[in-house]
Each structure stands twice: as structure tokens, then as C-alpha cells.
Amino acid sequence: xxxxxxxxxxxxxxxxxxxxxxxxxxxxxxxxxxxxxxxxxxxxxxxxxxxxxxxxxxxxxxxxxxxxxxxxxxxxxxxxxxxxxxxxxxxxxxxxxxxxxxxxxxxxxxxxxxxxxxxxxxxxxxxxxxxxxxxxxxxxxxxxxxxxxxxxxxxxxxxxxxxxxxxxxxxxxxxxxxxxxxxxxxxxxxxxxxxxxxxxxxxxxxxxxxx
Amino acid sequence: xxxxxxxxxxxxxxxxxxxxxxxxxxxxxxxxxxxxxxxxxxxxxxxxxxxxxxxxxxxxxxxxxxxxxxxxxxxxxxxxxxxxxxxxxxxxxxxxxxxxxxxxxxxxxxxxxxxxxxxxxxxxxxxxxxxxxxxxxxxxxxxxxxxxxxxxxxxxxxxxxxxxxxxxxxxxxxxxxxxxxxxxxxxxxxxxxxxxxxxxxxxxxxxxxxx
Numbered sequence: 001x002x003x004x005x006x007x008x009x010x011x012x013x014x015x016x017x018x019x020x021x022x023x024x025x026x027x028x029x030x031x032x033x034x035x036x037x038x039x040x041x042x043x044x045x046x047x048x049x050x051x052x053x054x055x056x057x058x059x060x061x062x063x064x065x066x067x068x069x070x071x072x073x074x075x076x077x078x079x080x081x082x083x084x085x086x087x088x089x090x091x092x093x094x095x096x097x098x099x100x101x102x103x104x105x106x107x108x109x110x111x112x113x114x115x116x117x118x119x120x121x122x123x124x125x126x127x128x129x130x131x132x133x134x135x136x137x138x139x140x141x142x143x144x145x146x147x148x149x150x151x152x153x154x155x156x157x158x159x160x161x162x163x164x165x166x167x168x169x170x171x172x173x174x175x176x177x178x179x180x181x182x183x184x185x186x187x188x189x190x191x192x193x194x195x196x197x198x199x200x201x202x203x204x205x206x207x208x209x210x211x
Numbered sequence: 212x213x214x215x216x217x218x219x220x221x222x223x224x225x226x227x228x229x230x231x232x233x234x235x236x237x238x239x240x241x242x243x244x245x246x247x248x249x250x251x252x253x254x255x256x257x258x259x260x261x262x263x264x265x266x267x268x269x270x271x272x273x274x275x276x277x278x279x280x281x282x283x284x285x286x287x288x289x290x291x292x293x294x295x296x297x298x299x300x301x302x303x304x305x306x307x308x309x310x311x312x313x314x315x316x317x318x319x320x321x322x323x324x325x326x327x328x329x330x331x332x333x334x335x336x337x338x339x340x341x342x343x344x345x346x347x348x349x350x351x352x353x354x355x356x357x358x359x360x361x362x363x364x365x366x367x368x369x370x371x372x373x374x375x376x377x378x379x380x381x382x383x384x385x386x387x388x389x390x391x392x393x394x395x396x397x398x399x400x401x402x403x404x405x406x407x408x409x410x411x412x413x414x415x416x417x418x419x420x421x422x
Contacts (some may be wrong), residue, residue, distance in 0.1 A: 048355030049310055061299060064356075065313070067278075068305035075298050087286045088272060094279035099260055102276070102313050112318060119341065120331035130330065144259030145275075 001026040004046060004054040006033045007207035010105060010168035011066040012053040016207075017164050018070050020198035022077045029056070030209040033110055067101055070161055082164060084155045093155040096145055096162035100169045104138030108172065128176055135173035136182075142166060143183040152192040154185075163193045171203065212237040215257060215265040217244045218418035221316060221379035222277040223264040227418075228375050229281050231409035233288045240267070241420040244321055278312050281372055293375060295366045304366040307356055307373035311380045315349030319383065339387055346384035347393075353377060354394040363403040365396075374404045382414065 003019065003026050005012030019026055031037045031052050038050045046054045047064045055063040063069050074082055083090045106112065108131040116122040116130060146154050146162070154162045167190050173180055180187060193199040204210055214230065214237050216223030230237055242248045242263050249261045257265045258275045266274040274280050285293055294301045317323065319342040327333040327341060357365050357373070365373040378401050384391050391398060404410040415421055 049314065049352040051314070063299075063302050063306070065306035065309040067313075068302045068309055071282075071305055072298055072302040075301070087283055088274075090286070091274050091279045091283040094282055095274070095276035098276040098279055098312075101309075102278075102317050103260065103262075106313050106317050107323060115341075116331065119337075120327065120333070122331070126330075130326075141260040 001058060002029050002056040003027070004029045004031050004043070004056060005052045006031050007204040007210040009033065009052050010172050011051070011101075013168035013171070013202055013204065014066045014164050015053045015055065015069060016202035017167070017198055018073055018082055020202060021080060021082060021159070021164075021196075022073055024073075024077060026055075028208065032209070067097060067161070067165075070097075070164065080158060082160050084160060089155055092145075093160040093162045096142055096154065097165040099138065099142050099145065100165035103141070104134055104169055105172075107138075108134040108176070132173075132176040132178050135169065135176055135178045139166075139169065139173055139178070139180070139183050139186060143186055146189075147185050149185065152189070154189045159189075159193050159196070159199070163189055163199075166190065167193055167199060212269065213240050213267040214238070215240045215242050215254070215267060216263045217242050218415040218421040220244065220263050221383050222262070222312075224379035224382070224413055224415065225277045225375050226264045226266065226280060227413035228378070228409055229284055229293055231413060232291060232293060232370070232375075232407075233284060235284075235288060237266075239419065243420070278308060278372070278376075281308075281375065291369060293371050295371060300366055303356075304371040304373045307353055307365065308376040310349065310353050310356065311376035314352070315345055315380055316383075318349075319345040319387070343384075343387040343389050346380065346387055347389045350377075350380065350384055350389070350391070350394050350397060354397055357400075358396050360396065363400070365400045370400075370404050370407070370410070374400055374410075377401065378404055378410060 003015055031043055037043060038052060044050055046062045049064060053066055055069050063072060070082060084093055113127050113131060116127055122130065153159050166186055170180055170186060170190055214226060242254055248254060249263060255261055257273045260275060264277055266280050274283060281293060295304055324338050324342060327338055364370050377397050381391055381397060381401055
């Protein structure tokens with residue numbers, strides 16, 4: 001397998017974590033988002049959305065959308081699981097992942113920030129304020145979704161899709177200057193996760209394409 | 212079960228379709244988004260994100276995030292399925308659903324449009340142009356993802372999460388004035404789906420709270 005990604009993409013970061021948790025080996029293909037390589041014909045042939053990550057299987061199949069790839073990984077390589085066993089708990093863990101992947105990430109990604117510069121005349125400070133507010137509001141909602149949950153992790157005795165989405169988003173939030181101490185339950189789960197090499201080794205700064 | 216929704220919410224629309232496809236009965240609770248009822252304490256207690264839909268189970272459990280609820284429905288009420296049987300096909304159908312639910316819907320929903328009015332000074336025309344462009348670009352990517360797929364539906368002989376997400380988004384796109392004839396494969400799948408009462412009866416104009 002090959003993971004087409006970018007060190008700073010938090011969607012690619014989710015897959016780096018999940019592939020490592022499941023002990024799967026893969027090769028890296030780097031798509032430099034700041035240089036616009038995601039819009040080149042070679043990448044659009046892999047993913048018409050012009051996004052990373054793309055997981056290229058050995059037979060050439062291209063899988064896109066990080067949460068769809070997480071579900072595929074769970075179906076094909078179920079051990080160790082990244083979803084709880086109980087259906088209601090599965091729904092709640094997925095809801096936290098989707099709260100990040102739908103309501104936070106796309107509203108503060110590079111594409112939308114570039115549109116705000118172009119269509120709304122935002123300068124650097126306005127762009128950063130937009131991204132910070134999106135992260136702060138979205139993570140506050142996530143915190144409320146899990147605030148009363150016991151344990152080191154959010155859904156049981158091991159990390160799930162919830163941590164796989166929350167940990168990279170907390171990384172983004174810090175990059176935009178958000179005071180993440182307002183989210184103590186999320187931070188505690190992040191600390192537990194970061195004790196695991198699958199999480200610690202997936203951070204952007206440790207990737208070969210990091211700048 | 213009770214579905215907390217709003218006639219025009221395309222995320223609630225997805226659940227109206229799925230609940231009907233699976234033959235499940237439920238009561239309606241209407242949350243008037245234009246009047247801000249989603250930000251009232253009674254609704255925030257159901258969903259800290261302040262969004263619809265929420266599926267309230269008979270024991271009081273509140274499930275949120277439409278795609279997490281679709282997965283729960285599929286696990287608890289697997290017949291008829293709303294995902295293909297083959298893992299790769301499942302991943303591709305989910306990717307289309309996520310391409311709508313992550314990359315299109317949240318970037319053109321009421322919350323972001325209101326932020327553009329407040330933070331960027333957008334007037335009605337600029338807001339509509341933003342929403343139209345988001346739908347046009349996003350649906351063009353979805354069209355490219357499925358353009359070469361045979362059959363009446365996108366993934367096999369029955370509608371899946373792909374149609375459940377694409378059909379409401381096409382409704383939004385038309386509302387914002389997008390020329391959807393540019394997406395012939397999506398339109399053909401929509402036409403096939405709309406022959407089924409589960410899709411035909413779920414449109415916003417047929418809901419009791421429609422205005």
C-alpha cells in the first residue's frame with residue numbers, strides 16, 4: 001500500500017495513526033499542498049476531489065476520504081479495533097470523529113482559507129482568526145460530547161476513531177493559537193494516546209516531508 | 212424513535228430517506244433553524260453541536276451526526292442494506308457520502324453563511340455565490356468519482372449512502388441556482404432513487420414543517 005499524504009494534512013495524519021495502530025506497512029508518496037500538487041493531473045487521476053489522503057492498494061485501487069478508509073481498515077484488519085464493540089458506543093465514537101471531520105476540518109482547511117483570501121479579501125490575521133474560531137467552537141462542542149465519559153480514552157480501554165480525529169485537530173488548533181486547555185477531557189485523551197508510538201510517531205514534525 | 216430535524220436541513224433529509232428505506236417508524240420533532248431553535252438550551256442538551264438531525268431512541272439515548280446514525284441503522288437494521296456488500300465498494304460508496312457530508316455541506320450550511328455575513332460583510336448575492344460555488348465544485352468532484360459506474364444506482368442494484376447524501380445535496384444545489392445538468396451520472400442516480408417512495412416522500416416540500 002501507498003499513502004499519498006502531506007505532513008501537515010490532519011486527514012492524512014488520521015491515517016498515519018490508524019495504519020500504525022493496526023500494524024500495517026505502507027510506502028509514502030508526498031503531495032505538497034502548499035505548492036498545489038494536489039491540483040495536478042497526476043493527483044486528480046487518483047482523487048478527483050484534489051485532496052489527500054489517498055490510500056493506493058497494491059492492485060492500483062485508490063481509496064479516498066479518510067473516514068471511509070478508516071472503516072475499510074476496520075473491516076479488513078479488525079484487530080486491534082478502532083471502533084467500540086457496542087453499537088451505541090460505535091455511533092457515539094463515530095459522531096465525535098464526524099464532528100471533527102465535517103464541522104471543523106473542512107471549514108478551516110487550506111481550500112476554504114484561500115477562498116476567504118480571494119473572495120472576502122481576508123488578510124493573514126483575518127484568516128487565522130477564522131480558522132481559530134472554527135477550531136475553538138468545534139472542539140468546544142466535541143468536549144461537551146465527551147465531558148462526562150470515564151477512562152483514559154474516550155470510548156473504552158483503547159483509542160478509537162474519536163482520538164484518531166481529535167488528536168490531529170488539537171494539533172491544528174494549537175497551530176492557529178487556540179487555548180486548548182479549555183478542553184480538558186480531550187486533552188486527557190490526547191495525552192493517553194500520545195503514550196502510544198502509533199500516535200507519537202504520526203505527528204507532522206516527524207514526517208519525512210516536514211518543513 | 213424521534214427524529215429531531217428541519218424540513219430544509221439536508222442532513223436531516225438523509226435520515227428521512229434511510230429510515231424510510233429500512234421501513235422504520237418514528238415521530239417528528241421540528242427544530243426551526245432559521246429561528247435559531249438549535250441554539251436553545253433544550254436542543255443543546257440533546258446535541259452540544261447545536262445541529263440537526265438528532266435521533267432520539269426510546270430509552271432517551273441521543274444519536275447525532277447523520278453519517279454515524281446511518282452506520283448505526285445499518286448495524287441494527289441491516290435489511291435492506293444501504294451499503295454494498297464488498298469492502299472496496301463499501302469504501303467507495305462511503306467516500307461519495309463523505310465527499311458530500313465533509314466537503315460540500317458544512318461549507319455552505321447556515322452557520323458558515325451567517326459567519327460570512329458577519330465576519331466578511333457578505334451581502335445576499337455574495338452569500339449565494341459562495342454557496343453555489345461550493346455545491347458546483349463539490350458535486351463536480353462527486354460526478355468524477357462515479358462517472359464511469361454502470362447501472363441505475365451508483366453502487367449496485369439499490370441505493371446506498373451515496374444516493375442518500377447526493378440526492379439532498381442536489382436539492383441544495385438547485386436552491387442556490389447551480390446548473391445540475393453538468394452532473395449527468397448523479398442526476399441519473401437521483402432519477403432512479405426518486406422512483407422510490409423513501410426518496411420521493413423525504414423531500415423538504417413534503418414535510419409537515421415546510422414553509
